[in-house]
Amino acid sequence: MIKDLFLNFSLLIFFLFGFNRIQFILKRRFQNKFSILVGVIHGILGIILIFFGVHIYEHNILDFRQLAILSAAYFGGIRATIITGFMLIVFRFSYYGVNIGSIYACVTISISSIVSGLLSGWVKQYWMKWITMISFLVILTSYFTIYHSIKFSHPLYPIMPLYESAILFGGFIISSFIHFLEKSEQIKLALKESEERYRTLIETSPDGIFVQINGYIKLANKKAANLLGANSISELIGLYVFDLIDPTTLEESYGRYYQFINGEQKQEQKESRYIRLDGLKIDLAFSGSKVIYEGQLATMVVFRDISEQKEAERKLKQANHLLHKLSITDGLTGIANRRYFDEVFQMKWDEALVNKTSISIMLIDIDSFKEFNDTYGHLKGDKCLQQVANIISVNLLRDVDFSARYGGEEFIGILSNTNENEAKVIAERIRRDILDLKIPNLNANAVPFVSVSIGIVSLIPTELVDPKDAIDYADKSLYSAKSNGRNQVNLFSQNQLELLKS
Numbered sequence: 001m002i003k004d005l006f007l008n009f010s011l012l013i014f015f016l017f018g019f020n021r022i023q024f025i026l027k028r029r030f031q032n033k034f035s036i037l038v039g040v041i042h043g044i045l046g047i048i049l050i051f052f053g054v055h056i057y058e059h060n061i062l063d064f065r066q067l068a069i070l071s072a073a074y075f076g077g078i079r080a081t082i083i084t085g086f087m088l089i090v091f092r093f094s095y096y097g098v099n100i101g102s103i104y105a106c107v108t109i110s111i112s113s114i115v116s117g118l119l120s121g122w123v124k125q126y127w128m129k130w131i132t133m134i135s136f137l138v139i140l141t142s143y144f145t146i147y148h149s150i151k152f153s154h155p156l157y158p159i160m161p162l163y164e165s166a167i168l169f170g171g172f173i174i175s176s177f178i179h180f181l182e183k184s185e186q187i188k189l190a191l192k193e194s195e196e197r198y199r200t201l202i203e204t205s206p207d208g209i210f211v212q213i214n215g216y217i218k219l220a221n222k223k224a225a226n227l228l229g230a231n232s233i234s235e236l237i238g239l240y241v242f243d244l245i246d247p248t249t250l251e252e253s254y255g256r257y258y259q260f261i262n263g264e265q266k267q268e269q270k271e272s273r274y275i276r277l278d279g280l281k282i283d284l285a286f287s288g289s290k291v292i293y294e295g296q297l298a299t300m301v302v303f304r305d306i307s308e309q310k311e312a313e314r315k316l317k318q319a320n321h322l323l324h325k326l327s328i329t330d331g332l333t334g335i336a337n338r339r340y341f342d343e344v345f346q347m348k349w350d351e352a353l354v355n356k357t358s359i360s361i362m363l364i365d366i367d368s369f370k371e372f373n374d375t376y377g378h379l380k381g382d383k384c385l386q387q388v389a390n391i392i393s394v395n396l397l398r399d400v401d402f403s404a405r406y407g408g409e410e411f412i413g414i415l416s417n418t419n420e421n422e423a424k425v426i427a428e429r430i431r432r433d434i435l436d437l438k439i440p441n442l443n444a445n446a447v448p449f450v451s452v453s454i455g456i457v458s459l460i461p462t463e464l465v466d467p468k469d470a471i472d473y474a475d476k477s478l479y480s481a482k483s484n485g486r487n488q489v490n491l492f493s494q495n496q497l498e499l500l501k502s
Helices: 002-029 034-051 064-097 098-121 126-152 159-204 222-227 245-259 307-329 339-353 370-377 378-394 420-436 467-483 494-501
Strands: 208-213 216-220 266-275 281-295 298-307 361-365 401-407 410-416 452-459 490-494
Touching: 002 034, 002 064, 002 159, 034 064, 064 098, 064 126, 064 159, 064 339, 098 126, 126 159, 159 420, 208 281, 222 298, 245 298, 266 494, 281 307, 307 339, 339 361, 339 401, 339 410, 339 467, 361 370, 361 378, 361 420, 361 467, 370 378, 370 467, 378 401, 378 410, 378 420, 410 420, 420 490, 452 467, 467 490
Parallel strands: 452 490
Antiparallel strands: 208 216, 208 298, 266 281, 281 298, 361 410, 361 452, 401 410
């Protein structure tokens, strides 16, 4: 008998497992008729349970049809239990005939159906609902078992304890099983809804989004396909992300990725250049976060096109560079202006002071330039200045050299790490090259061509010498060159320096 009851109970569990899987579909498709369907399906279950029931007396059958009624009450309410009960009564009479056992069975089925349906509607808390329904069922079956035993002199032991224990145990097993199945289904449904929301957010996002695992794209939205030059999302799936990154930033991108995977939970916005599938280059700003996709650790990358922004930044940088260049360049001659000279000279002076190296300063002045302007006009004068500036800049092309227009017809040169002999050689070359231009200057005092006078000072900077004094020494040397007949180079000698220091 225990074996037969176990088979009966197994059928009930198997049914509940299957019904739990289809109940959500039935609710969606047959919302108004759901309780009727619950009643019919549980009625069929009850009939199967009766069919496989255990015969204990001539007309008495033990089975778990009452638990099928409780299940119908839980899922469909009183409407379902009435339908289930009606089907069981009809089957009991039609299959086993009209007899005392069938009458008792129909009475218990009717009472159980009505009361269980009402209790299911009245009691809202899950476990309390099942406890009240199971308790009532135990009381009901106990009463009729005792009544039947007294009337027909059937022994109560072991039938009643065994059956009531089976009802109690089976009822709580079923309630726990249904609770477990519903919770599992709710979790599945929540996960599915979450995934659907997740996909919807990705698909409708104005930014490009893709999800990658170990560098391979597993999910992407349409915007990502558009930005990366794909005709469809499917073209992106399976691509290795790092194949899309410009080789110039590939190593840096690898480093950032592995640092992120091995540590950070979220990657702040970064920038990188990608190569689209159509070969075009695109600047992207992106951020990443760790997610679980298809049960694996993945990275969701959100990115947008910043090519226009980067181009604007590049143009702004060029404009700033040009503006800076204009601010430090003499507009007429194209070499550095006085303002920029002051910055560079201080920097080179400090450098020589720290390194204890020599620095040479040469002041270059065009001879008789006022007479040149008076004779040939200012346009010729401007051109003359440009030609002289070009000769100076050509001769001061070393990394340690610097030249600038100092003012009017005066130019200045700085030669770092250059002693007085080296500076004098360069100055002589400048003087000679300018003279070789043979720019006429018939009213000049020295020669009938444009010439220059150059004053040089070479020294090793110390804390005792002010940078302005060094320029003043060069100016004194230039004055000497002018006084001595122009068109010459004059060196502010070490003796003069020693004399000034003393």
